[in-house]
Amino acid sequence: MKNTMKLLVVGAALAAASVPAHAEDKAKAEVMTSWTSGGEAAALDVIKQEFEKRGGVWKDSSIAGFGAADAAFQNRLVAGDPPAAKQAVIGLANADFVSQGLLNPIDDIAKAGKWAEVLPKSIHDLIAFNGQTYLSPTGAHGESWVFYSKDAFAKIGLSEEPKSWDEFFVALDKLKAAGIQPVAWGGQSWQESKVFNMILLTQVGIDGFLKIYVDKDKGDASVEGVKKTLDILGKLRAYVDEGAPGRNWNDATAIVITGKAGVQFMGDWAKGEFVAAGKQLGKDYGCMLAPQSPGMVYVADSFSFPKIADAASQKGQVLLAEVAMDPIVQVAFSLKKGSVPMRTDVDKSKLDTCAQKGLELMGAGKIVPDQALILSPQQAGALNDFVDEFWSNPSEDSAAGARKFFAIFE
Template sequence: MKLLLTGAVFAGMFAPALADDKPTIEIMSSWTSGGEAAALDIIKTEFEKRGGVWKDSSIAGFGAADAAFQNRIVAGDPPGAKQGVIGLAAADFVGQGLFNPIDDVAAAGKWADALPKSIYDLISYDGKVYLAPTGAHGESWLFYSKEAFARAGIVEEPKTWDEFFAGLDKLKAAGIVPVAWGGQPWQQTKVFNMILLSQVGIDGFLKIYVDKDKSEASIEGIKKTLDIFGKLRGYVDDGAAGRNWNDATAMLITAKAGVQFMGDWAKGEFTVAGKEAGKDYGCMIVPESPGMVYIADSLWFPKTGDAGADKAQKLLAEVVMDPAIQVEFSLKKGSVPMRADVDKSKLDVCAQKGLELMTADNVVPDQAILLTPQQVGLLDDFVDEYWSGGSNDMASAAENFFAIFE
């Protein structure tokens, strides 16, 4: 009896030690839609296979998730990992000394060789790597329901904005909601940028957002963009205000609407619904655009003061950048893998189009990469106010746009 008791006590004392040895991480993300959650589960499953313990703190809506993360940082209780975009927001946290570098993981995985130089530069600060990229998203996509197009008698993808609006008129005449509109500021800003790229080109887009150029050409580009953007008001339904992007995608999946402006993460919702690209739905870059706007997702690794969490962060970084995981994640998320050495044969027709544009460098960065978080907020406010019935004086509106950078 004494031997059994001693063994039980020994086992009871040793079991927690074993549990504590497992790399444990709390991850905070805004990936809660069907496709996003399925993609995140790819990473979670592999992390657990490699001995990690996963604690999920997902919050719907990246605005809400970002706010919660900042509150945790201020409270001195950050999560072990945070899903966020590559850009100035991450750079600000790094500059404050709040993130852990993952140089050893990046060196062992030869990330510098596997990643596009532009991406590697964006995840590195002062010569150290801090972010683990999960995938890139094209944001200039126009998705459409093939069933809705057939019912409206639209047989070809529109090549110009005039052809596009003619198609919307056909959809309306057929009793179909022409545009599944996600009525939230961040979604509207993405549509604005898609149109802007089609009007000013790649060089013009970068002059506006990087150089803050206010030349006559840039001003005219903003005015033309606002004109096209404003015309879309007549093609959305009464329930558009405040609509989540995945709810708008569902309108295409059920053929209640014809088109949706959205990033390629929308493909994840089609995939979950059992719909196939090129068969059930189509994807095209918005009319007259020379390329696409892109954004790159990554995982951030805050300093927690816990050596065990640091170990888990490095394991998670390894998992995220595993070539096989990059592909499987992208298939679920609708993104394009960041590594150049992955097997691309599994990618769908939309991803292949996006990959061609990325490879040819016919891309421009999303405003979240180029602007400060404060400027991003001002841009969202500007676009939202214009969409909600702002001044039709294009010259005045263009002035208000450039005031964002002052």
């Protein structure tokens, strides 16, 4: 009996010892994102499934709302308990984390995968800091899109997409007269800023846009372009419903999906909601660039990798970086999310016409970066506040608004 007990104790000890050894061999990753809508969750699941297929253990820590997810992430960093990976917009928003030594570089993975050869230079430059790669790109989004209900357009006899702002406002008037909500508006400051930017691009062009945001130019042409932008933005107020303030972007998309509203200004991630709802591009809905747009405002997502002591999580970071940049995963992710792949060497045949157009514009260099890519987080936040304040104050004229806009860069 004693020998039996001794064997049981020894056996249990060996079994217990074997568990952590086995667990340490497993790559694991707690992944924090703001991807919680139908299309976003389906896209994230593409990465999750491949991560698990390769032996990784996945823990999802998604939080609705980019701002809420960012705040939760920073709280975790301060508490010394970061997740293994965080969804991050590429560009300057990550510079402070890198300078403070809070992120792990993934340079070895990037070099092994020859990322510099398969990514556009403009993208590759924004995932690297001080000569080292820190971010693993997932997909690029165009932010100059207007999504519209084919059924709503048919009801007002509109068979062609408006080519100018004048034609566009005529269409909105017809929608309003037909009892259809013209614009499904997401009344949150970040959404309003994206509409401001897509209009600005139509008024000042690609070079003018970059002069304003990169060079901080305050010349007459720049000031006049901002004034015209604010005039158009202000004119849109008359086509927005009373329930718009605070509305989430995907809730606004749902109003277009059901045909209760005519159009929505939104990044191409909105397309993922149409896909998740079983709607077909060209049949149920359409997408067009903002009227008179010479190109496209873009933003790009990635994963960043906080410094973390756990060995299994470090392995998970490596695996996730590789999975996110896998060519097949990039395409499958984009099909679900409505984005375009970051890699230039992927099979583009499965992408829809909107994605193909986005890739064409990117390839031709007819793109400008979202403010989050090129402004400091403080300046980007000030821009959101400025646009929200202007939108909420119909009495303010565009000249006064333009002065406040350029004050952001002082």
